[in-house]
Amino acid sequence: MNYEQKLLELIQNDERIILMTAENRASVRNLPSKIGDRFIDVGIAEQTMVGMAAGLALRGRIPLVHALSTFLTMRAFEFVRTDVGIGKLPVKLVGAVPGFLSDGNGPTHQAIEDISIMRGIPNMNIFCPADEEDLLIGLEKIVESPYPTYIRYNNLTPSVKHDPKFEIGKAEIISEGKDVVILSYGILLKQALEAAEILKLEGKSVGIINLRTVSPIDRKAIIKACRDSSLVVTLEDHFKTGGLFSIVSEILIEEELICNVLPIALKNKWFKPALLPDVLKYEGFTGEAIAEKITLELEKANYQTAQFYF
Amino acid sequence: MNKKNKTELESIAYKVREHIIRMSTDGGCFTGASLSCTDLIVYLYSNFLNVNKNNLKDPKRDYLFLSKGHDVPALYGTFAELGIVERERLKNHLKTNDFIYWHPNVNIPGIEFHSGSLGHLLSVSMGVAMDCKIKKQSNKIVVILGDGELNEGSIWEGLLVASSLKLNNLIVIVDRNEFQANMTTEELVPLEPLTNKFEAFGWQPIKCNGHDFDELEKTFESLPSQPEKPEVVIASTVRGKGLPSIEARADRWFCNFTHEEVELLLKELYSKEKTELKSETLIVR
Numbered sequence: 396m397n398y399e400q401k402l403l404e405l406i407q408n409d410e411r412i413i414l415m416t417a418e419n420r421a422s423v424r425n426l427p428s429k430i431g432d433r434f435i436d437v438g439i440a441e442q443t444m445v446g447m448a449a450g451l452a453l454r455g456r457i458p459l460v461h462a463l464s465t466f467l468t469m470r471a472f473e474f475v476r477t478d479v480g481i482g483k484l485p486v487k488l489v490g491a492v493p494g495f496l497s498d499g500n501g502p503t504h505q506a507i508e509d510i511s512i513m514r515g516i517p518n519m520n521i522f523c524p525a526d527e528e529d530l531l532i533g534l535e536k537i538v539e540s541p542y543p544t545y546i547r548y549n550n551l552t553p554s555v556k557h558d559p560k561f562e563i564g565k566a567e568i569i570s571e572g573k574d575v576v577i578l579s580y581g582i583l584l585k586q587a588l589e590a591a592e593i594l595k596l597e598g599k600s601v602g603i604i605n606l607r608t609v610s611p612i613d614r615k616a617i618i619k620a621c622r623d624s625s626l627v628v629t630l631e632d633h634f635k636t637g638g639l640f641s642i643v644s645e646i647l648i649e650e651e652l653i654c655n656v657l658p659i660a661l662k663n664k665w666f667k668p669a670l671l672p673d674v675l676k677y678e679g680f681t682g683e684a685i686a687e688k689i690t691l692e693l694e695k696a697n698y699q700t701a702q703f704y705f
Numbered sequence: 706m707n708k709k710n711k712t713e714l715e716s717i718a719y720k721v722r723e724h725i726i727r728m729s730t731d732g733g734c735f736t737g738a739s740l741s742c743t744d745l746i747v748y749l750y751s752n753f754l755n756v757n758k759n760n761l762k763d764p765k766r767d768y769l770f771l772s773k774g775h776d777v778p779a780l781y782g783t784f785a786e787l788g789i790v791e792r793e794r795l796k797n798h799l800k801t802n803d804f805i806y807w808h809p810n811v812n813i814p815g816i817e818f819h820s821g822s823l824g825h826l827l828s829v830s831m832g833v834a835m836d837c838k839i840k841k842q843s844n845k846i847v848v849i850l851g852d853g854e855l856n857e858g859s860i861w862e863g864l865l866v867a868s869s870l871k872l873n874n875l876i877v878i879v880d881r882n883e884f885q886a887n888m889t890t891e892e893l894v895p896l897e898p899l900t901n902k903f904e905a906f907g908w909q910p911i912k913c914n915g916h917d918f919d920e921l922e923k924t925f926e927s928l929p930s931q932p933e934k935p936e937v938v939i940a941s942t943v944r945g946k947g948l949p950s951i952e953a954r955a956d957r958w959f960c961n962f963t964h965e966e967v968e969l970l971l972k973e974l975y976s977k978e979k980t981e982l983k984s985e986t987l988i989v990r
Contacts (some may be wrong), residue, residue, distance in 0.1 A: 432838075433839070435835065437866045438869070440865070440866050442862060446827070446831070446859070447828050447829070447835060447866075448832060449829050450828065450835070451832040451836050453818060453833055454764070454832070454833055454837070455836075477822050478828075482811075482818065482819070
């Protein structure tokens, strides 16, 4: 089953659902002919789409709106914040090609501050599936939830068999580890798994957590990782500011916890526009590059601990 | 619907203006903007919209969205006179024990959606209109825009999309008082010829005097005149209408009068003799 098929199933079972797009039909191309007037294409007009979605939600509908992540979360930001956010309306914002997925488009299309700005809106949930399977597992609960939600959409092939049990605010614990726990959301789970394989060969105990929803976030899982492991890595295709690293930092301060944290994120710069595998190589986000950064950090951490000890 | 005659409408409009004047002190409100759309709002709720205190949540009711949210005192005043909100409640203006402030809040009965940021409720009302169309309901959806608000790009985007979606159950009203915050619309970003712009965007425009109840009745009775198009009523109005001492003045948009001035203005409303105002003129933008 793919995203379109799952959507069709949901639409057929729940008459509240309305599908909207600002002429970004890639993920819903075959649906217009199947769902009649419950498909609305407003053209390249993200603000109008989000405002209309708020109006439809006022009438009891659940609009799923589709646009590229940058334009949905940034061009239409004030409509998301003011109409959907203040109105606390169950509009589902499906953002396409977020993070590294914009390939060769360049900075105009790079949604790498989307988490940061969406999580600043009270009541806004954020769902970042790792791949298509993860998306489909969570989709129904996300759609039926009364909260406005930003979905960082992707339809990549899964690199792991996912836990079919999905709860908003609950992470998927792929593995537990004493030396390092990699916290990730979205597509970089694949690279986290690759990095873990390399580190395991070096004898390291590696945990991996797929956060699934970044807001609300699974605090318990993060606190446990910080307590049980020598190093916690926040891995994200997002600016370091305002994303997972910021979220984890806030939690650590609120919980008065001290922990070694290694952020692997984009530090104040746009990434090199290219095809995904080349972007990952160029920006240092391949499994190998991630493993290398972690090994270095673990050495540093051990050295510091040793210094403290003697 | 029991339609009200011109005398009744005028009497309600006087009462609503009294409410607006009373809200224009102890912090004040957007008096000038509120007075310009008072007659429009009184007319719509009395004789055009199927919405009253008994059907506020009925999905078959008609909807009114105030996109230029800063004139909400006109709406609250009308609600008070039509029994949707208790008159006493308006005394809570700007008090922390209630939700009555410079822009609409949905905790007040009759308010369909919050506004304040200009250029938003056209698209929101389009969503409501779309749902009514899908459900084949005959609700009328009305949205009031300010003429200054037409500076916002989201309005023109929405106008294009609304005509493409053939939202013929949607009526836009432009409160054409010819002023925006600090000056006339034509001095800043000229809007004329406005009807041509709407026509070019696929809308059916109709002009009327926004203070003349006979003309309002004639205009709204004639709707819908085009089965395929959304319609726009460009209502000519006067900022501060009803109070000669502030009418059509750029510097009397937001007003915060002294208590003495409020009493004098309540008299001026009926006598039409200009009051000498000493309170500071305010430009808030």
